[in-house]
Amino acid sequence: MSSYNEIKGLKIKYLSGNPSNPEDGQVWYNSSTAKIVVAGVTGDGGWSSGGNLNTARRNMGASASTTQTAGLVFGGTPGAPIVGLTEEYNGSSWSESGDMATTRRDFGGAGTQTAALAFGGNTPATVNTETYDGSTWSEVNNLNTGRNSLAGAGLQSAALAIGGSVSPAAVESYNGSTWSEVGDLNTGRAGLGGLGTQTAALAVGGGSPGNAVEEWNGSSWTAANTTSTNRAEGTGEAGTQTAGLVYGGAPNTAATEAYDGTTWSNKSSMSTARSEIGFGGSQSAALAVGGNPTTAATEEFNIPILRNIT
DSSP, X not given: OOOHHHHHXXXXXXXXXXXXXXXXXXXXXXXXXXXEEEEEOOTTOEEXXXXXXXXOBBSOBOOTTSBTTBEEEXXXXXXXXXXXXXXXXXXXXXXXXXXXXXXXXXXXXXXXXXXXXXXXXTTTTOOOEEEEOSSOEEEEOOOSSOOSSOEEEXXXXXXXXXXXXXXXXXXXXXXXXXXXXXXOOSSOOSSOXXXXXXXXXXXXXXXXXXXXXXXXXXXXXXXXXXXXXXOOBOOEEEEETTEEEEEOOBTTBOOEEEXXXXXXXXXXXXXXXXXXXXXXXXXXXXXXXXOBTTBOXXXXXXXXXXXXXX
C-alpha cells in the first residue's frame, strides 16, 4: 500500500534564504527572492543569472571580501562619462546608494557592503582614498603613490593596495587611518586582481602573459602556481588565499578557476565572457557583475549548483 508521502509528496520548505549545505535534488522556497530553488551537487559548481545592475558599466570598484547576498559595486564607467554610482546587492536585486565623492574607474577596493574602501584609479592616476559606511562616502588619507589598474584586498581598516600603473611592484598597507609602504611584488604589473586579507593575500594575473600568482604572508610575496588561463586585466575575484576563485578577465574570457592554496582547478565557465567586472563572495558563492562589453548582467556562482525553477 502506498504511503501518504508517495501519493501526496513532501511539502517544500519555506526558507528566508538558501541553506548552506543542501543535498542533491533538495527543493525549497526562498522567500527573499520569491523563487523555488533546486540544488544539484557538482564539484565544478555552476553560474546562474542574478538581478541586473540599475546602471550598466565596467571598470568599477568591488571587494572580494563582500558576500554573494551582500554585494557592492561603486564607480566605473558606462562608456562615458566616469561615474561615482554605488549599488548594493541583497542576493536578488541591486539598489542605489550614496555616490562617491570622486568619480573614478580602474581603481582598488576592499571591505564589506557596510564598510568599504576605494583607492587610486583614473587617468592621470590619483592618490585619493574614500571610505563607505553603508550609505555615505567620505574622503580619508591618500595613498603614498597615485596609480590606476591596481588590486585591493582585505577590509576597510586593514587593506592592501597592490601593484598598478606608475609603480607596478609597489604595495601599500592601510590601518584604517594611513597608508604605509610594505614589501614589493616579485613581478610588478598592472591590471591584476587581489583577494584575501591584509596578512594572507593573493595577487592574480595582470601584465603579460597574465597568469602570474603571488602569495602575501604579511611581510613578503612568494611566487605560486600560475593560473591555466592568461588574464591580462579585469578579472573577478572571490574567497581567500587558501580557497580562492578567479573568473573572467581580458582578453574576454568566461573561464573560472579555483585555488586551494597550492593548485588551480578549472570550474564551470560563466555564461558570458567578459572583463573589467565587479566581483565578491566566496569560492562556493561568488558574484560577477557588469563588465566589458558594457553590461548590467549579474551572474552567481554556486557549489552546489542552485537553479531557480520559477
